[in-house]
Amino acid sequence: MDLDSAKLIALFEDEDPNVKRAVALAVGLLPETEDAINPLIKLLLDKSWQVREAAAISLGRLKATKAVPYLKKLLAGDVAKFNLKLVLDSLIKQEGKAPAKGDALASASGRGEEKWEVRRALAKALSDIDHSIAAEPLLNSLKSPNINVRIASMLGLANIECEEAVDTLLEILQEDDWQIKKAAIVALGRIKARAAVQPLIQLLTDKKWQIRMEVVIALNHIKAEESFDVLVKMLEDEKMEVRKTAATAIGNTLIEKAIPHLLESLKDGEWPVRLAAVKGLGGIRSDKTLMPLAAMLYDPDVEVRHAAALNYVNTHFQSLKTKMSA
Secondary structure, eight states: OOHHHHHHHHGGGOSOHHHHHHHHHHHTTSSSOGGGHHHHHHHTTOSOHHHHHHHHHHHHHTTOGGGHHHHHHHHHTOGGGSOHHHHHHHHHHHTTOOOOOGGGSOOTTTSOSOOHHHHHHHHHHHHHHOHHHHHHHHHHHTTOSOHHHHHHHHHHHHHTTOGGGHHHHHHHTTSSOHHHHHHHHHHHHHHTOGGGHHHHHHGGGOSOHHHHHHHHHHHHHHOOGGGHHHHHHGGGOSSHHHHHHHHHHHHTTOOGGGHHHHHHHTTOSSHHHHHHHHHHHHHHOOGGGHHHHHHGGGOSSHHHHHHHHHHHHHHHHHHHHHHHHO
């Protein structure tokens, strides 16, 4: 470890949590920082949740396999059964130092419910370190009674695109809690689970617009041919956010069949929907979109006009290039 790294690690003892957080994140970006692993593991017990979050992020970036047992326990939320102080004292002894006093570390059993942001960082750290290592604890954590543990675990499973989780995630879609359901939808989309297409389509009538929007995004990731028609229907959703997301998804198909539906969205009363339609038409690169894109140069919204100009030029250039090579 070079001198600069040693100086940074020494700042882990600073009294200001903002300093510790900044340093913990910085160390995770440096090469050759093996000596930072044990100090970062200790920071998983810091009194500041922002410091704990930063430590988990950096342990993931450094692919610190030594940290896996601690990350698993903390993610599972069973810190009361896991004497972290003894473990960390053991690490300190390995460095030839005296054990830390009890008040130097946060109380694992008295800290209360762990912050959502920390659980998310723990799950991502496990997946960053080793996908195969991460799968088992993340799958086990789906059974937790703690909603934050389950949501963090689903996002971790999404990060590693764990196909083993699909059946359990499909079961979770039947639960009442909309935040749990939303996390399962996100995970299924990221995993690109084709088995989820029909169950996801059924959720497009959910009363929560956030659920409908996430389903559209998930179907966009999965890119199943049978989802095209239902995505078209979502262009008529009452919520602007859903219509915009649907226009983006339809544009991402890059097929001429999408053009008439995106042309309809150019008439939408909300500029974000029109913007998504313009970008979608531009991505298709068809001569059929040139006139509609030219017309959108007069849209009342500046962002729509800018996108129309850019996509018109790109589409026209592609058209000329194709004709010249023919």
